[in-house]
Amino acid sequence: MSASADIDLTAAEQERQERRREILAAVLRVLIPVMAALVMGGIILLILGKNPLDYYGFVLRRGLLTWGGLQETLTRMAPLLLIGAGLIVAFRAGIWNLGTDGQFLIAAVLSAALAPALITVLPDALTIIICMVVSMLAAAIWSLIPAILKARYGINEIITSLMMSFLGVSFANVLVKLFFRDPATTVPQTMSLAVEDRLPRLFDTTIHLGLIIALVVIVLVHVMMTRTAFGLKLQVVGANPAAAVHAGLRVGWLTIATFAISAGLIGLGGAVEILGVWGVVRADWNPAFGLLVVPLVFLARFNGYATIGFTLFFSALMIGGDSAARRVGVPNDFVLVLVALLLIFLAVVEYLDHLRRKKAGA
Amino acid sequence: MNALLAQPFLTALVFGAITAGIPLLLAGLGEQISEKAGVLNIGIEGMMLFGAYAGFVAAYYSGSFLVGFVVGGLGGALVAALVMLLCIRFGLNQIVIGIAVTLGFEGLTAILHHFQFSRTYPRLAAAPVVDIPGLAAIPVIGPGLFSHNAMVYLAVALVAVLAWAFRHTYFGLNLEAAGNKPAALDAAGIDVMKTRTIAVLCTGLLAGVGGAYMANVGAGIFVPFMTGGAGFIGIVLAMLARGRPLWVLLGALLFGVSLSMTTALQVAGVNIPTDVVQMLPFTMVMLVLVIFARHSVLPPALGLPYVRGDR
Numbered sequence: 001m002s003a004s005a006d007i008d009l010t011a012a013e014q015e016r017q018e019r020r021r022e023i024l025a026a027v028l029r030v031l032i033p034v035m036a037a038l039v040m041g042g043i044i045l046l047i048l049g050k051n052p053l054d055y056y057g058f059v060l061r062r063g064l065l066t067w068g069g070l071q072e073t074l075t076r077m078a079p080l081l082l083i084g085a086g087l088i089v090a091f092r093a094g095i096w097n098l099g100t101d102g103q104f105l106i107a108a109v110l111s112a113a114l115a116p117a118l119i120t121v122l123p124d125a126l127t128i129i130i131c132m133v134v135s136m137l138a139a140a141i142w143s144l145i146p147a148i149l150k151a152r153y154g155i156n157e158i159i160t161s162l163m164m165s166f167l168g169v170s171f172a173n174v175l176v177k178l179f180f181r182d183p184a185t186t187v188p189q190t191m192s193l194a195v196e197d198r199l200p201r202l203f204d205t206t207i208h209l210g211l212i213i214a215l216v217v218i219v220l221v222h223v224m225m226t227r228t229a230f231g232l233k234l235q236v237v238g239a240n241p242a243a244a245v246h247a248g249l250r251v252g253w254l255t256i257a258t259f260a261i262s263a264g265l266i267g268l269g270g271a272v273e274i275l276g277v278w279g280v281v282r283a284d285w286n287p288a289f290g291l292l293v294v295p296l297v298f299l300a301r302f303n304g305y306a307t308i309g310f311t312l313f314f315s316a317l318m319i320g321g322d323s324a325a326r327r328v329g330v331p332n333d334f335v336l337v338l339v340a341l342l343l344i345f346l347a348v349v350e351y352l353d354h355l356r357r358k359k360a361g362a
Numbered sequence: 363m364n365a366l367l368a369q370p371f372l373t374a375l376v377f378g379a380i381t382a383g384i385p386l387l388l389a390g391l392g393e394q395i396s397e398k399a400g401v402l403n404i405g406i407e408g409m410m411l412f413g414a415y416a417g418f419v420a421a422y423y424s425g426s427f428l429v430g431f432v433v434g435g436l437g438g439a440l441v442a443a444l445v446m447l448l449c450i451r452f453g454l455n456q457i458v459i460g461i462a463v464t465l466g467f468e469g470l471t472a473i474l475h476h477f478q479f480s481r482t483y484p485r486l487a488a489a490p491v492v493d494i495p496g497l498a499a500i501p502v503i504g505p506g507l508f509s510h511n512a513m514v515y516l517a518v519a520l521v522a523v524l525a526w527a528f529r530h531t532y533f534g535l536n537l538e539a540a541g542n543k544p545a546a547l548d549a550a551g552i553d554v555m556k557t558r559t560i561a562v563l564c565t566g567l568l569a570g571v572g573g574a575y576m577a578n579v580g581a582g583i584f585v586p587f588m589t590g591g592a593g594f595i596g597i598v599l600a601m602l603a604r605g606r607p608l609w610v611l612l613g614a615l616l617f618g619v620s621l622s623m624t625t626a627l628q629v630a631g632v633n634i635p636t637d638v639v640q641m642l643p644f645t646m647v648m649l650v651l652v653i654f655a656r657h658s659v660l661p662p663a664l665g666l667p668y669v670r671g672d673r
Contacts (some may be wrong), residue, residue: 044470048473048477077616096457098461128367145648145652149651149652152628155651156601157403158402158457159594159597159598159601160648160651162594163594163598163647163648163651164644166591166594166644167641167644167648170637170638170640170641171637171641173635174635174637174638174641175635177635177637178635187521222382258664291461291464292465294461295461295462298458311601317472328471331472331473333468333469333472333473333476333586334469334473335469336465336466336468336469336470336472337465337466337469337470337473338464338466338469339462340462340465340466340467340469341462341463341466341467342657343458343459343461343462344448344457344459344462344466345453345456347448347452347459347462348448348454349454350454351453351454352655
């Protein structure tokens with residue numbers, strides 16, 4: 001009797017230890033790539049004759065530790081989180097939607113074109129809601145061609161969505177220059193939405209409502225993908241399309257739905273950025289957030305909550321990096337290098353972890 | 363409208379089409395080699411950019427275009443070596459690494475340019491031109507087609523060489539096997555890793571030379587982010603060409619024409635936003651994909667790392 005209780009106890013203890021080790025491993029899988037990328041980036045800065053501690057210190061202070069910088073960082077999170085939410089849906093369903101920039105810009109331009117016109121006849125709230133819906137629909141429609149080509153003919157969506165992205169960026173410019181141009185300005189841009197008509201600010205800050213929308217959306221997306229039948233179907237398609245067909249899932253339709261939802265959320269990101277921050281789209285404006293969010297979503301292993309954390313980290317890096325370009329003299333293209341290093345080290349750590357598990361399994 | 367039919371317009375259009383098409387051709391051929399061997403090289407944009415920057419700096423300080431091409435090619439191959447190490451040796455996800463390489467070298471070349479040249483954009487002298495005797499004297503199309511830098515003729519010759527090599531050499535057949543059924547190649551006693559390694563290095567070399575051509579001959583200057591998606595067009599060309607180099611050439615010329623339309627129309631005094639013209643090649647690709655959707659074929663093992671013994 002007492003002997004078996006002892007055994008139970010040790011089994012429970014072992015399980016607890018096992019779980020602790022797993023958590024530690026999960027934390028390390030994230031921390032190691034981040035640290036390695038920062039160190040490697042620091043070495044590159046050293047080679048270029050800049051003090052990496054100055055740079056990182058400045059970025060940290062400017063991006064997180066000053067009130068103004070923190071507000072900018074939190075504001076920047078809104079579009080990034082929405083893009084992240086869109087990518088989570090796609091990646092979990094095994095779809096490489098790399099058409100983010102086109103979808104984002106088309107949506108942004110439509111919001112910028114519609115809002116100033118609608119505001120003259122409709123109440124504020126209605127204008128903003130209509131703009132968001134139209135932007136989401138437009139982005140979803142823009143993703144239809146890659147979606148259908150993938151669903152019907154199995155054509156690699158990486159290439160087609162990238163092509164549609166290039167097309168979308170140019171098309172957004174054409175819209176600004178030829179159709180929605182504000183005749184009163186010399187540089188081509190859309191009419192602008194007055195500051196008081198934009199998304200309401202939160203309390204006394206410069207942060208707009210878009211951040212709340214984005215946070216709610218990414219949590220909803222996480223719940224949808226992990227806790228609903230629809231989300232689980234998408235995950236089955238992502239994990240094993242052949243098995244999904246055998247299980248009687250309509251893979252074609254699910255593929256198209258995935259693309260539409262993913263693009264729609266990314267489009268919402270474009271709408272929020274315009275309705276909340278800029279109020280206008282200038283010709284040739286393209287923040288190119290798309291590919292930058294990809295590593296964040298990977299780091300978070302497609303987990304919505306973790307994505308929030310990484311987006312905060314990355315927003316601070318972007319905002320701090322912008323100021324560092326002026327003050328420390330390191331161009332903010334350096335952020336691209338950091339992102340690349342992050343992706344590479346992430347993949348390497350993942351690989352080492354895979355080896356470790358394989359060895360443990362064998 | 364008469365201006366559109368005038369000789370300067372047509373000559374500029376043809377000349378521009380070749381100049382814009384050659385980097386695409388080199389990138390497309392390079393990507394084709396990788397894809398045949400089963401490696402999807404999304405990082406080719408990064409290889410082109412690094413080749414462009416390295417090639418430009420080399421040509422700028424040495425004053426020699428040949429040195430520029432050699433260093434550009436080596437630069438591209440260096441990036442390819444990184445991809446090779448991560449994707450082939452370690453078997454890491456080719457798409458993730460591809461995105462990383464593209465982003466990383468976009469950023470790195472922009473920063474290197476900033477620290478080397480600050481905000482100046484020095485210009486190279488005009489690239490040397492080789493006239494094909496006789497043909498270059500043909501009115502209208504002669505100067506546009508047969509009066510180019512030697513690299514143009516080399517690149518076109520490469521199409522024929524590759525078409526032959528793919529079909530008639532062991533190397534070409536090994537490539538094909540590495541993409542279609544790597545296990546069979548392995549069973550035949552040929553190293554899959556080595557075959558793929560050579561393929562990826564060739565891709566880097568060609569992409570790097572293409573980038574160097576773009577900077578040194580096409581533009582005469584280096585501007586950060588100057589490749590502007592050329593590498594991705596190369597990927598599409600390779601995908602649509604289904605392993606045949608001649609189709610890459612045709613596709614590259616088609617893209618070249620629509621890219622050179624912008625400048626040619628400006629020469630002719632027609633004023634439409636450049637974006638409209640920039641949309642042309644991508645619209646064309648999407649149309650081709652939609653129309654010939656069923657015909658684009660990729661090797662079955664594309665994008666998958668080869669692990670001996672894995673099923």
